Amino acid sequence: MQLTRYTPFSELTSLQGAMNRLWRHAFSPAWGDEGVDTISTLVPPVDIHETADSLEFYAELPGFEKDQIDIRVDQGNLILSGERKFEEDVKEEDFHRIERSYGKFQRTFSLPPSVDAGKIKATLKNGVLHITLPKAEAAKPRQVPVSVS
Numbered sequence: 001m002q003l004t005r006y007t008p009f010s011e012l013t014s015l016q017g018a019m020n021r022l023w024r025h026a027f028s029p030a031w032g033d034e035g036v037d038t039i040s041t042l043v044p045p046v047d048i049h050e051t052a053d054s055l056e057f058y059a060e061l062p063g064f065e066k067d068q069i070d071i072r073v074d075q076g077n078l079i080l081s082g083e084r085k086f087e088e089d090v091k092e093e094d095f096h097r098i099e100r101s102y103g104k105f106q107r108t109f110s111l112p113p114s115v116d117a118g119k120i121k122a123t124l125k126n127g128v129l130h131i132t133l134p135k136a137e138a139a140k141p142r143q144v145p146v147s148v149s
Contacts (some may be wrong), residue, residue: 002098042084042101048109055133056117059107062127063100069129073117078133114138 047058059080061069069082083104111117116136123130 042103042105044080044105044107045108046080046107054135055111057129057131057133059129059131060127061124061129064124064129066124066128069124071120071122071131073111073123074109076113077130078109078111079106080109080131080133082131 017140044061049056057122064082084102086102114135115133119134121132
């Protein structure tokens with residue numbers, strides 16, 4: 001007999017998904033809601049990789065302007081937050097479908113002590129936010145010369 005771990009929250013998530021589908025189908029036109037069963041939450045995906053000199057963060061933020069993004073370093077954490085507001089010049093009733101996510105988001109990442117927080121750089125290009133966190137000089141690998149005696 002195989003043992004399985006009981007996870008009560010997975011059942012609640014399934015129930016929530018079923019209720020969302022029920023409400024969506026009950027109050028939307030029949031032609032406007034085929035195959036969309038996701039809950040819209042704004043959580044931008046982030047890739048992180050390390051080089052010899054820095055940590056590199058890449059966050060997908062399509063449609064964001066630089067004034068909608070906030071980057072902070074606080075107590076050894078990188079905090080990335082922002083907000084995408086719904087277009088005010090278009091009424092929500094005029095839409096047939098809304099699939100893009102709107103609202104506020106915040107992502108927090110723990111940083112190693114080797115990062116030099118005073119030299120962080122960030123650029124936004126083609127909807128991708130690139131954050132470079134340089135390592136402190138003491139943390140960078142260095143070559144030790146061997147002398148012959």
